Amino acid sequence: MGQHFLLSPDCRTLTVMDLARITEAKAYAWFKQARWFKTEGKPYCPDCGTLRCYGMTRSRFKCSDGACKKVFTVTSGTAFAFRKLSFKKMLIAIWFAANSVKGKAALQLSREIGVQFKTAWVLLMKLREVVAARRETMRIDSEVEIDGKYIGGHVRKKNKAEDRVDRRLKENRSPDRLCALAIRGRAPGSPTFTRVIQNEDGEAAWAAVRDHVSRDVTVYADEHSSYDDLLGLNRMKRVNHSEAYATKEGYNTNLVESFFSRLERSYVGIHHRFSMKYLDWYVADVAWREDFRGRANGFQTKTLLGLALNRPTSRFLCGYWQGNCPPDLIWEKPKKDDPEPS
Incomplete structure (x- = not known):
C-alpha cells in the first residue's frame, strides 16, 4: 500500500518557516499575482479594465x-477591502486558516499573529464567506450521496435523573x-454542496438536488422520508441504516457520513460550538477543507488567497464591529412569486 498523502512531503510545500522569512514586498507580490493573475500580476483598472x-x-x-482616473489598491473592491494589517501578516493568517484541517479558531489565530480577537474573527469569517460563495455555481456531475445532520442547540441535562427527558x-x-444538508460527489475532485435548513425536509432536499446535481447521475440516500420525492428527479438507491450501514449490493452513504464526522470534530474539537447565526458559513468552510484535503498546503493557501481577492467586498462583514451584521443564513423555501433558477 502506498504512503498516505498527508504523510508524504508533497502535502507540505509551504511551511510557516517559509512565510516567516519572506519580506513585506514579497508578500505584496503574492497579493498582486493573486489579484491580477490574468495579466501575471500587472494591475488593471477594476472599473474600466484598462492596463x-x-x-x-x-x-x-x-x-x-x-x-x-480611478485610484485603487490591490485589495480595493475585494474581500480584504479597507484592510489595516500588513500583507505579510495577512498572508500568514491565510496560511494558518488553510493549513488547519478541521477549521481555525479566532482566539488561536489572534495569539499566533498578534492581533485582537475581533480582527482575527472578521478575517476568518471573510474567508468562510468567500468559500461559501462557490456554491452559487456548483454543479455535481458524478454519483452523489445526500444526508442531513443536526447541529447545535445543546441543552444542559438536569441534575436529578428523574427530572431528565429524552x-x-x-x-x-x-x-x-x-x-446541515450535504450533497457529496463520489468521483475524485467532485465538490461537496452544503446548505443549512431548519429541519430535514423534502422541499429543501428537492431544491438542492434540482439546482446543483446533474439529472443523469444516481443519488444515494438513507430511508429518511425527506428523500422520497427525489425519485422524480434522479435515479435513487437507498440504504436502511436501522438494518445495516451498507446493503448487500454495496449501497451506502459513507462519504457524506465521513464529511459529517469532520464537521463534528470541527464543532467539538476546534470551535467547541458554532454560532447558529453563521452556521452556514462554518459548514461551507468544512466542506471546502474536505474537497481540498488531497492538495498541498501551498496550493490551498494560494487558492484561498485568490478566491478572496476575486470576491467583491462583503456587504455583511465590512464594518461588522460598527454595527453591520449579516441576516440569518438559513435556507427558506422560495415564495411562489419568485422565479425558479434556470
Missing part, C-alpha cells in the same frame, strides 16, 4: 483613462438546533 495604470504612493494605483424525542429537542 494603462501607474503607481502612486502607499501602494496605490491610478487609472490613466481620462474618463475614469432529547431524542422531537418535542424535547432544542428550538435552536439546525440541520
Whole structure:
C-alpha cells in the first residue's frame, strides 16, 4: 500500500518557516499575482479594465483613462477591502486558516499573529464567506450521496435523573438546533454542496438536488422520508441504516457520513460550538477543507488567497464591529412569486 498523502512531503510545500522569512514586498507580490493573475500580476483598472495604470504612493494605483482616473489598491473592491494589517501578516493568517484541517479558531489565530480577537474573527469569517460563495455555481456531475445532520442547540441535562427527558424525542429537542444538508460527489475532485435548513425536509432536499446535481447521475440516500420525492428527479438507491450501514449490493452513504464526522470534530474539537447565526458559513468552510484535503498546503493557501481577492467586498462583514451584521443564513423555501433558477 502506498504512503498516505498527508504523510508524504508533497502535502507540505509551504511551511510557516517559509512565510516567516519572506519580506513585506514579497508578500505584496503574492497579493498582486493573486489579484491580477490574468495579466501575471500587472494591475488593471477594476472599473474600466484598462492596463494603462501607474503607481502612486502607499501602494496605490491610478487609472490613466481620462474618463475614469480611478485610484485603487490591490485589495480595493475585494474581500480584504479597507484592510489595516500588513500583507505579510495577512498572508500568514491565510496560511494558518488553510493549513488547519478541521477549521481555525479566532482566539488561536489572534495569539499566533498578534492581533485582537475581533480582527482575527472578521478575517476568518471573510474567508468562510468567500468559500461559501462557490456554491452559487456548483454543479455535481458524478454519483452523489445526500444526508442531513443536526447541529447545535445543546441543552444542559438536569441534575436529578428523574427530572431528565429524552432529547431524542422531537418535542424535547432544542428550538435552536439546525440541520446541515450535504450533497457529496463520489468521483475524485467532485465538490461537496452544503446548505443549512431548519429541519430535514423534502422541499429543501428537492431544491438542492434540482439546482446543483446533474439529472443523469444516481443519488444515494438513507430511508429518511425527506428523500422520497427525489425519485422524480434522479435515479435513487437507498440504504436502511436501522438494518445495516451498507446493503448487500454495496449501497451506502459513507462519504457524506465521513464529511459529517469532520464537521463534528470541527464543532467539538476546534470551535467547541458554532454560532447558529453563521452556521452556514462554518459548514461551507468544512466542506471546502474536505474537497481540498488531497492538495498541498501551498496550493490551498494560494487558492484561498485568490478566491478572496476575486470576491467583491462583503456587504455583511465590512464594518461588522460598527454595527453591520449579516441576516440569518438559513435556507427558506422560495415564495411562489419568485422565479425558479434556470
